[in-house]
Amino acid sequence: MEFSFPDLPYKLNALEPYLTENQVRLHFEGHLKGYVDKLNKIPEVVDRDWLYLEDLVVSSNRERVSDPLADLPPVEKKSYLFNQASQVYNHVFYFKNLCPGGGGPPGGDMGEIIRSQYGSWEQFRKKVVARGTSLFGSGYVWVCLDDEARLVILRGYDSATPIAYKGLSPLMCIDVWEHAYYVDYNLHRAQYIEAVLDHLINWNFVHEHLRRA
Numbered sequence: 001m002e003f004s005f006p007d008l009p010y011k012l013n014a015l016e017p018y019l020t021e022n023q024v025r026l027h028f029e030g031h032l033k034g035y036v037d038k039l040n041k042i043p044e045v046v047d048r049d050w051l052y053l054e055d056l057v058v059s060s061n062r063e064r065v066s067d068p069l070a071d072l073p074p075v076e077k078k079s080y081l082f083n084q085a086s087q088v089y090n091h092v093f094y095f096k097n098l099c100p101g102g103g104g105p106p107g108g109d110m111g112e113i114i115r116s117q118y119g120s121w122e123q124f125r126k127k128v129v130a131r132g133t134s135l136f137g138s139g140y141v142w143v144c145l146d147d148e149a150r151l152v153i154l155r156g157y158d159s160a161t162p163i164a165y166k167g168l169s170p171l172m173c174i175d176v177w178e179h180a181y182y183v184d185y186n187l188h189r190a191q192y193i194e195a196v197l198d199h200l201i202n203w204n205f206v207h208e209h210l211r212r213a
Helices: 021-039 053-059 080-095 107-116 121-133 189-199 203-212
Strands: 140-145 151-157 168-175
Touching: 021 080, 053 080, 080 189, 107 151, 107 189, 107 203, 121 140, 121 151, 121 189, 151 168, 168 189, 168 203
Parallel strands: none
Antiparallel strands: 140 151, 140 168
C-alpha cells in the first residue's frame, strides 16, 4: 500500500507573517513530501496494508520512557522504517497543531492544567522555549500527558516521537529542525518558538488530543 500525501489544513500563506508562504512551502511540499515518498518505497510498507501511520510507528518501536520528565531516548539505533514513518507522523502532527489566529494562553482544560502545574502561561511558555532552544541539533519539542496525568515538556531528538513510547500522549509539538524556521528566522530559533506559541498553536487540536488522552 501507499500512504497518501496529506492536505495542508490551511493555505500556504495562512500563517503569515509568523511563517511565510515560502517557509511553509519548503517545509510542507519539500521536506514532508520527501519523507512520504521515501516511506512508500520501503518493502515493509509496500508489502503490507497499514490502516494507520501510528500503527506503523508503534510496530517498529514500543518502549517505556524511563523518566518521562527527561528527553525522549535517542534514535541512533532505530530502523530506517521507524525514522521515515515517525518523521511523516511528526510533520503531519506539527502542521495540524498550527492554525492562523492561534496561540496565546489557552482556556478550558489545557489552561487549567498549565496553571496548576506551571503556575502561569508565562512560566509554561518559558519552559517550552528553554527546552526548544537547548535541544542540540535537530528535533521537536513535545508537550505530552503522561500516564500519571502530568503535563510534560520533552525534547525529542531527530525523529523521536512520543507515540513510540508507553505512557505518553502527545498534545502539541514544535518542529525545531532548521528547515522548519531557517527561511524566516535564520539563526533565531527562540524567536520562532515564541512566534508559534504566541500566534499559531491550534488549541482546538490540542484540546481534542487532551480529551483522547
